[in-house]
Amino acid sequence: MKPTDTSTSTVINPDGPQIECGKTGVTAHQDITYSSPTVSGKKLDLKLDLQVPKTTGKKPLVVYITGGGFVMADKSANLGQRTYVAEQGYAVASIQYRTTTTGSTYKDGVADVKASIRYLRAHADEFGIDTSKVAVWGQSAGGYLAAMAGATNGTKQFDSGDNLDQSSDVQAVVDEFGAGDLAKVADDFDSETKATYMAPGSFINAYVFGPDSTKTVEADPAANKAADPATYLGPDSAPFILLQGDNDHIISPSQSLILLNALKAKGVEGTRYVVKGANHGDMSFLGDLKAGVPWSTQKVMGTITGFLDKKLGN
Template sequence: MAAHRRLGTIAGIALLGLSVTACSSAGPVTSAEVLELAASTRTVDCPNSPVDPGGPPGGGIPVAKTVKPTSTRSSTVIVPDGPQIRCGATEVTMRQNIVYASPTVGGVRHDLKLDLQIPRTKGPKPLVVYLTGGGFLRANKTNNLAQRTYVAERGYAVASIEYRTTRTGSTYRDGVADVKSAIRYLRSQADALGIDTDQVAVWGQSAGAYLAAMTGATNGREQFEQGDHLDRSSDVQAVVDQFGTHDLARTADDFDAETRAVYMAPNSSINAYVFGPDSTRTVLTDRAANRAADPATYLSRSSAPFILLHGDNDHIISPSQSLIMLDALKAKRVKGTRYVIKGADHGDLPFLGDPEAGKKWSTQKVMGTITRFLDRELRY
């Protein structure tokens, strides 16, 4: 996200004894201040995420020189103006580094962890599992703290998870299995954590959006179920898909020829995540493998409703990808809505020297579109 001051707030009576609290108190609070704050809630800038060293794109993730205009057919255009999101209306507790699965990769055990934010309000909370981007190369669960906190403050338990990537020689099958493992684990701990096990959404951005789409499309299918808690369901009730790819062979369709060639080269990050390391196969030439990796292949009446959001100026994932997925949803009669964010690039882009780019994604207008979708699918 664009830089924000890491400020704190207290809504009502101050919390004591919490190890980590999003939007927590910035300093000591006197009795008089407690009484004053109890009468009114203060909002502050949402907390910034720590910087991920060497973060995306990096590691061979190309950035297009040119982007074709995207169609807005069957879509709603959002002009991302107006105020930015604010935090502090609700106290949120964070539990960090919870191990949810320990798969073995190449004979080595990998503990996969999650961070869980839960608002301090009464009753079980609908669960939103957040999947960060990272070009299939990395999955830093500390990313995007501001937007995660904003969603949590609106009454959701938000779990940001690690998942396996090409860095461990893993493929998309492993990544999807990890997401489903996290959902099953959280359902198994629902009573202790205060989660509503009947109401679960996946929310992904970029590579995480691809895994979110695969997770929501494969409700009821067993081929991606691995690990523990197999007596629990991994089905989800909603998918938030932000600037994700779907038909991998067409990821760079909207870009210049040089960028398309880099994306489709053998052992690019996309091909490595489909075929594994050191393979010379590509999704462009192996159509069966591309179909197997496409969430549209698995859509059925059991699939979850989708919301798709994409910037029309995305230089990393072709904007037409979300329209391809919308058409697939309609063909299978799965509920889906596409929003085109006017002038927006690929999420938060300070690594491209544009610290202002992320602000289009953190407006109340855009984030409110997401939270209204979650409210509609998980609360009513």
């Protein structure tokens, strides 16, 4: 694997203690239907779980977007990290979104993220949410969708469904080991791996063109550009932090560097953190429980909550 350039990034050595939960009470709301899009002629109820700390005042909102290779979106994932963020004073929602298993594409996934934000703004009084302070936090496929949501502030291109009187704009983006320029997502890997990623019907191409398409992002630069968060960056885009391991074997570490450079070119605030020695942090769905350990350290999670505190004023 190609080594990643860290000259414009901050390197984190993920040593030291793990995060701990249980210091602040949290109220959990389960299986809230936030949107019901039509899929294959039938309504699909998309649900979210919400954790709200038992403290006074309205809470800034963090919408967590799980990974899953664009194939699955298990909103119950990563409970420990989500609970930790909630205990720092945030209402944390974890959302289900459409994937290739429902014949859906990235356009649907971005629409779902935005629908969840609009729903929670519409029900802010019910859950004690401060509607002026909203962040998206995604990992892997969720990191990609978080980047798309934050880049497209100020546009209505991906807004559809209910609560359209509410804004889907966000004030901060936390993108952990997410994809960006999909045609280059395997550029740091060997030629065989890259060929697998770029093959017709791969998890990348299926989420851009649909599961039954034979098109590829390499052969269709216009489609790749339309699916790239960097394409939408502008004055209204939210500030970003990008976090990625320098030993990521699922998403090329150069993906976060490409997006960092695009943020700088468009005048959007962005900082890239490289976690030393860390692999892809969302590998539990593949049976690798150890890959997530560096990502749940106080150092890494403190970087995330510190950024949220700064941008959401918590």
